[in-house]
Amino acid sequence: xxxxxxxxxxxxxxxxxxxxxxxxxxxxxxxxxxxxxxxxxxxxxxxxxxxxxxxxxxxxxxxxxxxxxxxxxxxxxxxxxxxxxxxxxxxxxxxxxxxxxxxxxxxxxxxxxxxxxxxxxxxxxxxxxxxxxxxxxxxxxxxxxxxxxxxxxxxxxxxxx
Amino acid sequence: xxxxxxxxxxxxxxxxxxxxxxxxxxxxxxxxxxxxxxxxxxxxxxxxxxxxxxxxxxxxxxxxxxxxxxxxxxxxxxxxxxxxxxxxxxxxxxxxxxxxxxxxxxxxxxxxxxxxxxxxxxxxxxxxxxxxxxxxxxxxxxxxxxxxxxxxxxxxxxxxx
Amino acid sequence: xxxxxxxxxxxxxxxxxxxxxxxxxxxxxxxxxxxxxxxxxxxxxxxxxxxxxxxxxxxxxxxxxxxxxxxxxxxxxxxxxxxxxxxxxxxxxxxxxxxxxxxxxxxxxxxxxxxxxxxxxxxxxxxxxxxxxxxxxxxxxxxxxxxxxxxxxxxxxxxxx
Numbered sequence: 380x381x382x383x384x385x386x387x388x389x390x391x392x393x394x395x396x397x398x399x400x401x402x403x404x405x406x407x408x409x410x411x412x413x414x415x416x417x418x419x420x421x422x423x424x425x426x427x428x429x430x431x432x433x434x435x436x437x438x439x440x441x442x443x444x445x446x447x448x449x450x451x452x453x454x455x456x457x458x459x460x461x462x463x464x465x466x467x468x469x470x471x472x473x474x475x476x477x478x479x480x481x482x483x484x485x486x487x488x489x490x491x492x493x494x495x496x497x498x499x500x501x502x503x504x505x506x507x508x509x510x511x512x513x514x515x516x517x518x519x520x521x522x523x524x525x526x527x528x529x530x531x532x533x534x535x536x537x538x539x540x
Numbered sequence: 541x542x543x544x545x546x547x548x549x550x551x552x553x554x555x556x557x558x559x560x561x562x563x564x565x566x567x568x569x570x571x572x573x574x575x576x577x578x579x580x581x582x583x584x585x586x587x588x589x590x591x592x593x594x595x596x597x598x599x600x601x602x603x604x605x606x607x608x609x610x611x612x613x614x615x616x617x618x619x620x621x622x623x624x625x626x627x628x629x630x631x632x633x634x635x636x637x638x639x640x641x642x643x644x645x646x647x648x649x650x651x652x653x654x655x656x657x658x659x660x661x662x663x664x665x666x667x668x669x670x671x672x673x674x675x676x677x678x679x680x681x682x683x684x685x686x687x688x689x690x691x692x693x694x695x696x697x698x699x700x701x
Numbered sequence: 702x703x704x705x706x707x708x709x710x711x712x713x714x715x716x717x718x719x720x721x722x723x724x725x726x727x728x729x730x731x732x733x734x735x736x737x738x739x740x741x742x743x744x745x746x747x748x749x750x751x752x753x754x755x756x757x758x759x760x761x762x763x764x765x766x767x768x769x770x771x772x773x774x775x776x777x778x779x780x781x782x783x784x785x786x787x788x789x790x791x792x793x794x795x796x797x798x799x800x801x802x803x804x805x806x807x808x809x810x811x812x813x814x815x816x817x818x819x820x821x822x823x824x825x826x827x828x829x830x831x832x833x834x835x836x837x838x839x840x841x842x843x844x845x846x847x848x849x850x851x852x853x854x855x856x857x858x859x860x861x862x
Contacts, residue, residue, distance in 0.1 A: 386547050386708050394633045401633070401645060401665070404687060431785065463592065465663035465687045467630040467647055469789040470807075472716045472723070484723060485631075486789055490663060490688065500857065502787035502812060504723070526726060526787045527812065529857040535661065535690035535698030537857030547708050555794045562794070562806060562826070565848060624753060626824035626848045628791040628808055646792075651824060651849065696822065696851040696859030 380478050388481065389473050391516045392509050396485045399518070400466035403458055411451045415518050416510050421450045422522040425503065426457065429528035432540045435497065463492045471504075479511040480519075498531040541639050549642065550634050552677045553670050557646045560679070561627035564619055572612045576679050577671050582611045583683040586664065587618065590689035593701045596658065623654045632665075640672040641680075659692040702800050710803065711795050713838045714831050718807045721840070722788035725780055733773045737840050738832050743772045744844040747825065748779065751850035754862045757819065784815045801833040802841075820853040 380388070395414060402410045426441035428434045444453035458464060471485035485505040492498045503525040510519040532538050541549070556575060563571045587602035589595045605614035619625060632646035646666040653659045664686040671680040693699050702710070717736060724732045748763035750756045766775035780786060793807035807827040814820045825847040832841040854860050 382705055382709055383543055383547075386705075386712060387543055389712060390547060390550060393631065397631050397633050397645070397647065401647065463688055465649075467628075467649060467663070467789075469791060470631060470715065470719050470793070472719050484719070486719065486723065488787075488789060490661075490690075492688070500812075502789070527785055527814070529812075531857070532698070534700060535692070537854070539856060544704055544708075548704055551708060551711060554792065558792045558794050558806070558808065562808065624849055626810075628789075628810060628824070630791060632792070651822075651851075653849070693859070695861060696853070 380475070384478075385475055388475055388511070388516065392473050392481055392483060395509070395516065395518060396468040396471075396483075396487075396505065396507075400468050400487070403454060404464050404466055406458060406460070408451065408455050411454060412447060413515070413517070415447045415450055416512050417447050419447045419450050419518055420445045420520050421453060422520075423453065423457065425523050425525045427497075427499075427528070428525055429540075430525055432528070432530075435528070435530065435540065459493065461493055465490045481509040481516070483507040483509065492531075492533065494533055498533055498535070500529040500531060500535075502526040502528075541636070545639075546636055549636055549672070549677065553634050553642055553644060556670070556677065556679060557629040557632075557644075557648070557666065557668075561629050561648070564615060565625050565627055567619060567621070569612065569616050572615060573608060574676070574678070576608045576611055577673050578608050580608045580611050580679055581606045581681050582614060583681075584614065584618065586684050586686045588658075588660075588689070589686055590691075590701075591686055593689065593691075596689070596691070596701065620654065623652060625653075626651045642670040642677070644668040644670065653692075653694065655694055659694055659696070661690040661692060661696075663687040663689075702797070706800075707797055710797055710833070710838065714795050714803055714805060717831070717838065717840060718790040718793075718805075718809070718827065718829070722790050722809070725776060726786050726788055728780060728782070730773065730777050733776060734769060735837070735839070737769045737772055738834050739769050741769045741772050741840055742767045742842050743775060744842075745775065745779065747845050747847045749819075749821075749850070750847055751852075751862075752847055754850070754852075757850070757852065757862065781815065784813060786814075787812045803831040803838070805829040805831065814853075814855065816855055820855055820857070822851040822853060822857075824848040824850075 422443045423441040444450040466489045469486040473483040475481045506522040508520040583604045584602040605611040627650045630647040634644040667683040669681040744765045745763040766772040788811045791808040795805040828844040830842040
């Protein structure tokens with residue numbers, strides 16, 4: 380790759396996570412498929428787990444989804460209609476590994492509200508692998524790692540786990 | 541545009557919102573004008589409105605400002621001297637439409653404190669249009685859309701609307 | 702510098718702060734040194750100081766560290782093992798000044814928890830100078846400026862100073 384091609388690739392990859400976050404927060408799930416490769420996998424086991432306080436009681440451990448269809452369905456399952464989610468992708472690190480492969484570490488925070496069930500303010504990273512397929516960069520694998528989860532009531536006040 | 545020109549344009553556009561947020565939080569309002577085109581407009585009707593809880597009681601609906609002068613004045617009016625504002629622009633999506641036009645979707649969060657009046661933690665997007673004018677990219681239109689507002693007391697605790 | 706070289710420099714500089722934040726939050730302090738020039742300095746006097754409420758009682762004023770070794774040690778000292786820190790770097794402004802020098806204004810927020818001692822949600826900026834040395838862009842100076850600090854209990858509730 381030339382330097383110019385590298386920059387074009389990084390710029391295209393950089394916009395994948397913001398689009399992902401926007402689409403899932405808007406529950407426009409029909410736009411998800413094109414963001415992933417057919418063989419994509421998503422390890423979301425850390426999604427509702429605090430590194431210190433542990434798994435939130437009463438919640439199932441989020442899955443490792445294998446294959447694009449399972450990945451998309453796993454995301455839909457994790458975002459029920461009543462959940463109001465705000466995901467924010469912060470400035471991260473993207474590294475090209477070849478003409479068609481790259482990896483990224485994308486810090487994010489999210490603030491979730493599922494009235495009557497759970498509310499959280501969370502911090503973590505997406506450890507991503509990307510692949511260029513059919514002329515477009517897509518997410519090939521994603522591993523979510525939590526740094527912290529603050530459990531809240533519906534007004535946004537911290538509550539004990 | 542060549543690929544190189546495209547990347548230069550995106551890089552210049554990317555820095556518009558961070559500058560805007562920094563300038564309004566510092567109340568350095570004399571630096572605002574150059575960020576907008578003369579015919580700019582700003583739809584801020586969603587500025588203090590929660591998508592679920594609605595308009596904050598006692599607050600006027602923020603305006604749609606038309607023309608750069610009105611846009612700048614509307615921003616100044618919305619940021620009284622006693623308001624301590626922290627706006628954060630997250631990684632967004634920028635798309636070039638022509639040599640001189642582009643659009644962007646910029647996620648942001650803000651934490652506002654106007655002692656004795658209101659405090660909030662908010663999440664949303666700027667839906668922007670940009671135009672290159674006199675050799676510089678500027679904001680041509682901005683539409684603020686809220687995802688969530690958490691109303692707080694002065695210590696940062698959530699309070700009922 | 703050609704336009705292409707400028708874009709490559711900006712892209713490399715952009716990833717310095719995310720790497721810095723990730724490394725300090727993971728306490729992988731052996732990766733810090735390479736991020737700074739040998740003559741780097743870091744003014745962190747504002748680190749635990751709210752612009753309105755002032756210095757947090759019982760806390761020493763954070764130092765101005767001069768020289769890479771002192772900078773790294775100062776960072777280590779400020780991040781004790783029990784501190785759970787989440788730093789997020791938002792979209793900022795980067796400006797090249799020459800082939801080998803640049804400056805940046807990087808907005809950030811952080812959420813810190815040192816059980817039994819302090820918890821905060823904070824907002825501010827890093828005012829950075831960068832230098833290209835031995836073929837890599839590095840941080841030459843950093844000045845932390847706070848916009849706001851919200852003091853919290855361990856559950857994430859705001860508390861009076």
